[in-house]
């Protein structure tokens with residue numbers, strides 16, 4: 001689906017750091033709840049793929065403690081290299097191309113990564129091969145089918161819902177990212193022959209100016225530059241996403257997990 005270059009690869013450091021911080025603020029409570037439920041514990045060895053701004057890596061490192069270890073990989077480690085925890089190792093790696101240990105990890109996790117990749121199945125296979133038998137994989141990807149205005153009486157609601165459908169429709173036909181990837185998570189893990197597969201999707205209600213709204217506002221320039229939204233759409237969407245009186249249903253985050261059986 002997506003091309004080989006990550007869509008925000010050329011975004012300035014401060015804007016991209018801010019965008020990732022809003023993503024983390026919006027999604028971390030869901031990720032850590034699921035990771036806790038899987039039983040991540042002191043002493044575990046974890047692989048974080050496409051670690052981005054590093055919040056999940058930091059959380060895992062605290063959780064596994066001094067007897068555990070977290071290896072965080074990303075093609076772009078400009079933010080991960082700021083992590084200063086002795087049980088974290090940061091590596092600049094492409095999950096689709098570069099070497100990775102086999103049968104080593106208790107957990108391999110990725111979030112908001114597969115939707116950007118040209119070969120997501122290969123990434124999942126490589127993550128599973130890195131697990132010990134009995135180790136867990138968790139993949140968490142968004143699905144924008146839920147994304148729409150929440151208040152029918154707000155003057156921007158109708159236009160917002162129409163525009164996001166158009167914009168995500170264009171994105172789905174592009175090589176930039178797949179906005180409807182999240183729904184594929186379960187089947188991806190089933191095809192890989194895992195055991196104890198589970199999944200959950202959650203969408204939150206947001207106001208303009210809050211974390212998910214700010215994250216998407218900061219993505220608009222990239223979408224405009226790629227021709228996926230027009231300047232007028234960018235301006236109108238930005239108006240809604242910064243208006244605290246405007247409410248919307250956020251993307252659904254589908255978290256799915258399973259265990260390496262053999």
Ligand SMILES: C[S@@+](CC[C@H](N)C(=O)[O-])C[C@H]1O[C@@H](n2cnc3c(N)ncnc32)[C@H](O)[C@@H]1O
Pocket residue numbers: 006020023024049050051052053054055073074075076093094095096110111112113116117
């Ligand atoms: C949307 S960000 C998500 C960051 C983080 N996982 C989070 O959810 O907060 C996607 C991350 O995946 C990384 N990435 C993209 N393609 C990759 C690849 N082929 N191999 C490893 N990392 C990749 C990007 O550099 C970026 O840091």
